[in-house]
Amino acid sequence: MLDNTDFEILRLLKANCKMQFRDIGEVVHLTGQAVSxxxxxxxxxxVIKGYSVLLDEKLLGKTITAYVTIFMKSTNHGALQAFLNNNESVVEASRIxxxxxxxxxxxxxxxxxxNFFLDSVLNYGNYRVNISITKIK
Known part of the structure; x- marks a missing residue:
């Protein structure tokens, strides 16, 4: 379904989703309308589900990044998933x-x-936490 030009457009959008269609067209040798x-x-x-903004969370006061593994103590996954979806501290969550x-x-x-977040997690299961020291990529 996608050709090499589509993949190049996607690569450019991933690097800068605010790039003008005309500028993308210059790189992939199409008009801005064709790119659009x-x-x-x-x-x-x-293929494209949406666009997002990458924020520097540290500049916004979010100075601690942690990775939490949850070990469920019940089969009520729906309640945990609702808690995770409604919690602003959760950046990513995956069932593994x-x-x-x-x-x-x-x-x-x-x-x-x-500590408040981890105490809340105890309603659903036990956890293991790892604190990020430095983001590499």
Whole structure:
């Protein structure tokens, strides 16, 4: 369904989703309108699901990044998933196989916020937490 030009457009959008269609067209040798049509088609078929903004969380006060593995103590996964979806501290959440049931990436303002989050997790299961020291990529 996608050709090399589509993949090049996607690469450019991943690098800068605010790039003008005309500028993308110059790189891939298409008009801005042709680029727009290709992007619209990729949105319609679900290849492009949306656009996002990457924030520097530290500048916003989120100084602690932690990875939390949750070990469920019940089969009520729906309640945990609702808690995770409604919690602003949760940046990413995945149900996993292997050691643990879920892995989370959370960002919080303080050690107290981290403790509050972890205390809340105890309603659903036990956890293991790893604190990020430095982001590499």
């Amino acid at each position: 049509n290709r992007i619209s088609r990729m949105e319609e078929i679900g 196989s292997g050691e643990g049931c879920y892995i989370l990436k959370i960002q919080v303002n303080s050690q107290e916020d981290l």
